[in-house]
Amino acid sequence: MGAGVSDGVTDLGLWGVPLAMLAGAIRVSTPFLFVSLGECLTERSGRINLGLEGTLVFGAMAGYAIAYETGSPWLGVLAAALSGAVFGLAHGVMCALPRVNDIAIGIALMLLGTGLAFFFGKPYVQPVAPDLPSIPFGWWSDIAQVRAALDVNALFLIGLALALGMAWMFRATRAGLIVRVVGDGAEAARALGVDPLRVRALSTAAGGALAGVGGAYLSLYYPGSWNEGISSGQGLMAVALVIFARWRPVNCFWAALLFGGAGALGPALQSVGVTGGYHLFNAAPYVLTLGLLIAASSPSRALAGAPAALGFNR
Amino acid sequence: MTQTLPDAPLFAQALGPAALAGLARRAEAVAIPLGALLAGLAAFSLFLAALGHSPAAFYALVWRAGFGTGFSWENTLSRAAPLLLAALCVALPARLGLVVIGGEGAIALGGLAAAVAAGIGGPLAPALMALAAMAAGGVWIGAVGWLRHARGVNETISSLLMAYVAIALFNHLVEGPLRDPASLNKPSTAPLPDALRMGEIPGVGVHWGLAVGVAACALSWLLIERTRWGFAARIAGGNVRAAQLQGLPVGALVVGFAALGGAFAGLVGLFEVAAVHGAANASLMAGYGYSGILIAFLARHNPLAIIPAAVLVGGLEASGGLVQRRMDLPDATVLVLEGFVFVAILLSETLYGRCRVFAPERWGRA
Numbered sequence: 001m002g003a004g005v006s007d008g009v010t011d012l013g014l015w016g017v018p019l020a021m022l023a024g025a026i027r028v029s030t031p032f033l034f035v036s037l038g039e040c041l042t043e044r045s046g047r048i049n050l051g052l053e054g055t056l057v058f059g060a061m062a063g064y065a066i067a068y069e070t071g072s073p074w075l076g077v078l079a080a081a082l083s084g085a086v087f088g089l090a091h092g093v094m095c096a097l098p099r100v101n102d103i104a105i106g107i108a109l110m111l112l113g114t115g116l117a118f119f120f121g122k123p124y125v126q127p128v129a130p131d132l133p134s135i136p137f138g139w140w141s142d143i144a145q146v147r148a149a150l151d152v153n154a155l156f157l158i159g160l161a162l163a164l165g166m167a168w169m170f171r172a173t174r175a176g177l178i179v180r181v182v183g184d185g186a187e188a189a190r191a192l193g194v195d196p197l198r199v200r201a202l203s204t205a206a207g208g209a210l211a212g213v214g215g216a217y218l219s220l221y222y223p224g225s226w227n228e229g230i231s232s233g234q235g236l237m238a239v240a241l242v243i244f245a246r247w248r249p250v251n252c253f254w255a256a257l258l259f260g261g262a263g264a265l266g267p268a269l270q271s272v273g274v275t276g277g278y279h280l281f282n283a284a285p286y287v288l289t290l291g292l293l294i295a296a297s298s299p300s301r302a303l304a305g306a307p308a309a310l311g312f313n314r
Numbered sequence: 315m316t317q318t319l320p321d322a323p324l325f326a327q328a329l330g331p332a333a334l335a336g337l338a339r340r341a342e343a344v345a346i347p348l349g350a351l352l353a354g355l356a357a358f359s360l361f362l363a364a365l366g367h368s369p370a371a372f373y374a375l376v377w378r379a380g381f382g383t384g385f386s387w388e389n390t391l392s393r394a395a396p397l398l399l400a401a402l403c404v405a406l407p408a409r410l411g412l413v414v415i416g417g418e419g420a421i422a423l424g425g426l427a428a429a430v431a432a433g434i435g436g437p438l439a440p441a442l443m444a445l446a447a448m449a450a451g452g453v454w455i456g457a458v459g460w461l462r463h464a465r466g467v468n469e470t471i472s473s474l475l476m477a478y479v480a481i482a483l484f485n486h487l488v489e490g491p492l493r494d495p496a497s498l499n500k501p502s503t504a505p506l507p508d509a510l511r512m513g514e515i516p517g518v519g520v521h522w523g524l525a526v527g528v529a530a531c532a533l534s535w536l537l538i539e540r541t542r543w544g545f546a547a548r549i550a551g552g553n554v555r556a557a558q559l560q561g562l563p564v565g566a567l568v569v570g571f572a573a574l575g576g577a578f579a580g581l582v583g584l585f586e587v588a589a590v591h592g593a594a595n596a597s598l599m600a601g602y603g604y605s606g607i608l609i610a611f612l613a614r615h616n617p618l619a620i621i622p623a624a625v626l627v628g629g630l631e632a633s634g635g636l637v638q639r640r641m642d643l644p645d646a647t648v649l650v651l652e653g654f655v656f657v658a659i660l661l662s663e664t665l666y667g668r669c670r671v672f673a674p675e676r677w678g679r680a
Contacts, residue, residue, distance in 0.1 A: 050470065100664050107413070109653075111608070111652065118649060119646040119649070283483070286475045286482070293475070298466050299464060
């Protein structure tokens with residue numbers, strides 16, 4: 001990249017790294033945001049769904065396939081949400097059986113969701129589906145990298161609105177109160193005349209739908225194509241992120257931005273010509289997740305802010 | 315306990331209630347997983363039929379490619395060898411209540427450590443390779459156990475994150491400092507000298523990993539069922555608080571069982587390097603760690619039951635290529651089938667203690 005090339009590409013030197021990381025944070029964080037909001041809702045109702053990694057991959061495939069077949073990326077997003085809801089509902093219903101463990105079912109659905117996505121997604125590896133549109137918030141700048149960085153996808157803004165909306169739901173609405181009560185114990189919920197298994201199944205289904213949308217973002221916007229390596233643990237990292245966010249939707253938003261920035265570190269360094277240690281920089285999000293998980297966990301039983309019925313600390 | 319069961323069948327009356335209850339419990343432990351396996355296969359048949367493929371043709375191909383001939387058995391057992399050890403990486407920590415799913419990372423690092431140790435050479439090289447592989451895997455999964463015990467970090471998530479870190483580390487080293495310049499298309503470590511390549515078990519046509527895998531399962535069973543450490547682990551797995559009150563070293567047990575499981579996963583890497591690929595490269599990450607999760611759950615974390623479960627899954631995976639070619643199905647077909655079986659096995663947990671057939675004391679009552 002030479003200095004002052006036409007087309008507005010400017011050599012920013014090392015300043016390119018933080019800018020690329022900001023751009024990356026916005027671009028990479030959206031799937032984290034949707035999956036973590038989904039998991040937040042599920043966990044607030046007292047269940048853990050580790051299957052969201054599989055739901056994310058299946059959502060990516062379903063969204064891409066439907067967008068390609070219909071020509072509408074938004075129909076793809078809808079299809080991804082619906083398929084995610086089906087996976088979530090399956091998890092919710094199966095875990096309602098006595099002695100069936102939610103973590104184990106999550107692992108099984110992770111493998112099944114990935115397998116089904118590869119199975120049905122095979123014909124869609126080659127074709128090109130229409131992308132989701134983005135909004136150019138960087139129109140004021142002459143610098144191409146700044147304009148690229150501020151090209152914000154609509155789903156990112158929807159995710160932000162969802163985070164605020166979900167926080168309001170937990171704080172101020174009847175539905176939010178019911179989910180919280182169920183998450184703090186089935187007995188209390190039954191005393192209020194609420195069926196906890198039903199609430200958990202619905203919360204898991206809604207969480208699955210959000211994870212599916214996160215997958216559609218992967219295949220329809222960034223990186224913007226469907227292949228079998230589309231997700232490398234984003235769904236699982238989002239689950240860890242919820243713990244770090246202390247089960248608060250707005251914190252999920254900030255944490256998703258942080259994770260997005262970490263995920264953008266490798267590509268950002270590459271863009272300024274640092275190519276050594278490519279794999280190590282790409283491992284940054286996993287190391288960061290692990291570090292935050294260790295910092296956020298505690299050797300005593302209960303985690304602050306955790307729903308009481310949650311089986312994380314069995 | 316000489317009281318008889320008036321309404322029970324004759325053979326039952328001859329046995330006496332205690333023996334009968336024990337027999338029924340064992341029958342339950344065999345019948346429910348088998349039934350769940352069949353249910354999973356049946357559900358997958360419906361899936362195939364709904365897509366217009368013949369389930370009968372599918373299973374016939376699986377049988378032929380996995381179990382039909384001597385050659386297919388060789389193929390199946392070669393695949394089962396790493397799966398035996400990979401499943402132990404899930405089953406051993408599971409006896410303490412830990413769900414560890416990151417075996418794939420320990421396999422990669424084990425293989426890499428073995429390849430590095432081979433480079434040191436000397437007369438002790440084979441032993442050094444085995445030790446290095448076990449140490450790498452053991453430290454990696456042992457750390458997961460330690461984080462769980464000392465910091466309360468969820469081991470399912472941390473083990474998978476550690477697997478991603480391990481694979482990144484593996485790729486960094488194999489494509490960078492440890493790369494053999496002669497490996498052009500597929501970055502690999504330097505090839506092992508012939509003296510360090512591992513041969514086959516005479517007359518079986520399968521590498522020594524199979525024998526080691528079976529022995530590891532048997533030893534693990536002895537450890538859990540016949541030693542005081544295994545006894546303590548089973549108590550701690552059932553109730554941590556009670557185990558701590560009894561003064562059992564819960565922390566040492568958690569770290570020890572996790573590290574032992576990781577060491578077995580590291581051995582998978584050793585055999586893949588020394589007996590199959592001849593160097594450490596990306597072929598090590600063939601998904602054995604993930605298949606091992608299914609096998610351990612299929613065996614309900616009983617090390618002896620892992621042996622038939624690994625052979626079954628090995629045969630299934632060995633048939634993948636033939637199924638793909640003959641029926642024009644995607645290579646992910648086997649993954650889908652495994653997913654169906656996994657879900658069915660987990661759902662069957664709800665049946666234990668609820669089937670009258672397996673509760674002699676309830677026979678003949680309304």
